Amino acid sequence: MLNAADDAFAEGLDRAGIRVKPADRSYLEEPRSLYNGTSRQVALPTSTDEVSRVVRICAEARVGIVPYGGGTGLVAGQVATDGPAPLVLSLERMTAIREIFPAEDTIVAEAGATIGDIQAAAEETGRLFPLSYSSQGTAQLGGALSVNSGGLNVLRYGMARDLCLGIEAVLPDGNVLHALKRLRKDNTGYDLRHLLIGSEGTLGVITAAALRLLPRPAETATAFLAVASPRAALSLLAICREQAGELISAFELISAEALAFLAETQPDLRQPFDEAPEWAVLTELGMGPGSDPEGQLGMIFERASEAGLVLDGRVAQGERQRADFWALRESIPHANRRIGSIASHDISLPLSEIPGFIEECGEKIRKMLPCRISAFGHLGDGNLHYNIFPPEGETRDAYLGKTSDVTRLVHDMVVACGGSFSAEHGVGRAKSGELERYADPAKLAAMRSIKAALDPRGIMNPGAVIT
Ligand SMILES: Cc1cc2nc3c(=O)[nH]c(=O)nc-3n(C[C@H](O)[C@H](O)[C@H](O)COP(=O)(O)OP(=O)(O)OC[C@H]3O[C@@H](n4cnc5c(N)ncnc54)[C@H](O)[C@@H]3O)c2cc1C
CATH class of the missing domain: 3.30.465.10 (Uridine Diphospho-n-acetylenolpyruvylglucosamine Reductase; domain 3)
Structure with missing residues (x-):
């Protein structure tokens, strides 16, 4: 594989009428600041035809290409870290x-x-x-x-x-x-x-x-509910499903630790409860014109309270409070970055395995090191963001030596429960070793055959997903 900074290669792009610029930091960093890219040039095509020309030139010169979107990916798929510097191909001028x-x-x-x-x-x-x-x-x-x-x-x-x-x-x-x-x-x-x-x-x-x-759902209703445990949250999900079927747009689980991190790092955010509950659920129903999602939520609340699943709750009174609820959920990744995690995981599990996993995995990790665990995520999809942080008053630096042991424990448990080590963030470069370790051998072999058949020169995003 050649280097994209090669003079002859750059001239080829220029002759083909492709705009190229030097790669500044924004193309070489990723949101978690764990990886740095090595590319030196960015191609900025404006049409599919121009993309095709760039790819042909790279294929001929055997220069790697890293497709680049918004750069928000969380597994370093958008930053090449090793090997000859590839060309970044940014789609930022193809926005129609x-x-x-x-x-x-x-x-x-x-x-x-x-x-x-x-x-x-x-x-x-x-x-x-x-x-x-x-x-x-x-x-x-x-x-x-x-x-x-x-x-x-x-x-x-x-x-x-x-x-x-x-x-x-x-x-x-x-x-x-x-x-x-x-x-x-x-x-x-x-x-x-x-x-x-x-x-x-x-x-x-x-x-x-x-x-x-x-x-667009004409009527929506959003509630922030304090629940006794993840198991109670799952039973609440079942009630929501019985009551509202497919009209549940979101069902998010949030731990006390996640709410505490928000209070610590973003005290201006309005929290619904004076005292953070051990676990909370943010759920939203969206229904057609003339419907009454608030009434539906009320019935869900009543049934779940009678069953001892919901301990307290707030239904958003108007758009502003709804926005406040969602601001809390959407600010969690930012709060987590401010606190600084020792290890973070984007896992999915069969729904019924989640309560046991949270309990057992937490116990095992706490035996390994003193820590705080912030679990939150899309419970309705079986997807948890399961992140480990240093004890209060300490920074992660002293614990980074434990990161890989913690991740091994979490991913081993996830896979043993029939889950996935990457629910929605992908594999990229950060998890290509995990794919190698946990993927079904037949799947890996088929993936390699597909890659070799479509990309025999290995120019497309070299080093990402399959090594
Ligand atoms: C604060 C925050 C919150 C997030 N929340 C979520 C969430 O809730 N759910 C979720 O799923 N993700 C989430 N993400 C991850 C990320 O935002 C998404 O995966 C997003 O879709 C990535 O898009 P991007 O354009 O930024 O891709 P990039 O980061 O630019 O690239 C990601 C991957 O796609 C490839 N790629 C980019 N463009 C193309 C293209 N045109 N053709 C082929 N390959 C291409 C890249 O090579 C790379 O491998 C979050 C990220 C952040 C920072």
């Missing part, structure tokens, strides 16, 4: 909403459009694009699809994959895959859309996608 089809409830957007841009375009036509997470103002469609990101509304609307009907992408030989169909049904052989989604830039560059839009 190509077309909206209100009668079909579909939208076609370029890969560089942010999730927030797509939500806003959908809203203008009275529709909902439900992918939602706190980095949505920066994260791009290409990044979201290539990681198959999740977020707050997966319980009701699914992951990025579930919202994508068709895809346009440049394959590692420079050929353009024209699969930008707006079809719900299309059984015509291998579905390359689903191969590219979740491939984290290792099989091609996504340049555009056709996406599903949904009706």
Whole structure:
């Protein structure tokens, strides 16, 4: 593999009319500041044809390419750390909403459009694009699809994959895959859309996608509920499902520690309870016009209180309080970064395993080191962000030697419970060793064969996902 800073290579890009600029820090860092990229140049194509030209030139010169979206990925897929410096290929100039089809409830957007841009375009036509997470103002469609990101509304609307009907992408030989169909049904052989989604830039560059839009819930109700335990939260979820079925848009679990970190780092945020409960659930119902989601929440609250599951609760009185509730949830990652974790994990488990896992894993980790554990996440999806922090008054520096032991314990337990060591953040470079360790051998072998068949020169995001 050659270096992207090679003069002949740079001249080739220039002759092909591709704008290139030096890679400043913003392309070389990632949100957790754990990895630094080595790339020195960034290509800034404006069209699918230009992306194809860049990829052909890289393929010929055997120069690696790192596709780059908003740079918010949490597993270092967007920063190459070893080997010859690759070219960063940023989609930041491909931001068009190509077309909206209100009668079909579909939208076609370029890969560089942010999730927030797509939500806003959908809203203008009275529709909902439900992918939602706190980095949505920066994260791009290409990044979201290539990681198959999740977020707050997966319980009701699914992951990025579930919202994508068709895809346009440049394959590692420079050929353009024209699969930008707006079809719900299309059984015509291998579905390359689903191969590219979740491939984290290792099989091609996504340049555009056709996406599903949904009706905007006319009435919503949001509640912050104190629950006795994760087991009580699961029983509450079952009651919510019985009462409101698929109308539950979100069901988030938040631990006392997460609320304490918010109080410590962002005291201006309004917390619903004077004293933080051991566990809390943030849930939202979204329903059609003329419905009464608040009434539904009231009935859920009543049933759950009678069963001793809910100890206290607040239903948002108006948009401002709803925004306050969500601000708390969305600020947790920021608070965690301020405190500084020893180890963080994005895990998923079969729902019924979660209470036992939280109890047992906590006990085992506390035997290993003194610590605080902040667990929060999308309980309705079986997805927990399970993070370990130093004891109060200490910084993580003294404990970083324990990080890999803690992660081994957590991931071993997760896998033993039938769970996954990466629920929604992907594999990238940070977890490629974990994939090697835990993936089914047949899956790994098939992944390697697919990679070798589509990208025989190994130019697409070298070092990410499979090593
Ligand atoms: C505060 C915060 C909160 C977050 N919350 C969530 C959450 O709730 N749920 C969740 O799932 N994620 C979350 N994330 C992670 C991240 O924001 C998402 O995974 C996001 O979708 C990544 O998009 P991006 O455009 O920033 O991708 P990048 O970080 O730029 O890239 C991510 C990966 O995608 C590849 N890539 C980027 N663009 C393309 C393309 N066009 N074609 C092919 N490959 C490409 C890159 O090479 C890299 O491997 C959060 C991150 C932060 C910082």
